[in-house]
Amino acid sequence: MSANVTTETLGLHVRDLDAGYGAATVIREVSFDVAVGEALAVVGRNGMGKTTLLKAIMGHAGRTTGTVRVGDSDVTGRPAHRIVRLGVGYAAQEGNLFTDLTVAENLQAATMHLPRGHTAKRREEVLAYFPVLTNRLWQTAGTLSGGEQKMLVLSLALLREPRLLIIDEISDGLQPSVVDTVGDVLRAERERRGISLLMAEQNVDLSLRVADRVAVLKLGRIVSTVDSTAEGVRDHLMKELAP
């Protein structure tokens, strides 16, 4: 995290967010909070606006109104690289890998501006989460399997020790055992480091395993938010996501 961060309390506070592309509004009047140390999953079927919501938060969607605060900083419309400097990790759905560079070079690039001694320890911790990457350090990222690329994208976000982690459909295309591993990693990061987490997902079981609350996004609006330990919550969410 950069030295001039204004706050240690990186919750996320979204108010009246509208976002879209050109004339089309995709996200409508979305408001929610992720408290410090809390995890919120936003679930929704294909095309309901999950990615657009996260992109709008990270300053990537075409047109955005409303406000986004990270801790006590108003970051509405700020470019992603400036939001990341506050201590936010962002694992985008398409990933943001340097596909022509090796896994090791990608890891190095992600931590270029951080103190070296500290980074080495963190790199070990992150690679311990995904040992398969250790065997792929000298392979170019573009030649990794889809699942391996997802693990690398998450690893890059984790390397910088974010206080707030924002991840977009990390389970998409992953085999069940790797989804389980991702769940273990996110739970471990919450327990060990107390991170705040916003995850867009279609996988109800992963969402319930990791998140404290789950919000349902339909046609760009949050239509309900449920506690992940509430009775009947899985059935409720499966119904909401049914075609």
Ligand SMILES: Nc1ncnc2c1ncn2[C@@H]1O[C@H](COP(=O)(O)OP(=O)(O)OP(=O)(O)O)[C@@H](O)[C@H]1O
């Ligand atoms: N760059 C873009 N330009 C125009 N429309 C877009 C753009 N990106 C997404 N959309 C549209 O916005 C709507 C929401 O898409 P989005 O990718 O946010 O949904 P999603 O819930 O993440 O879906 P999925 O689970 O399939 O990834 C869709 O109708 C999509 O076609």
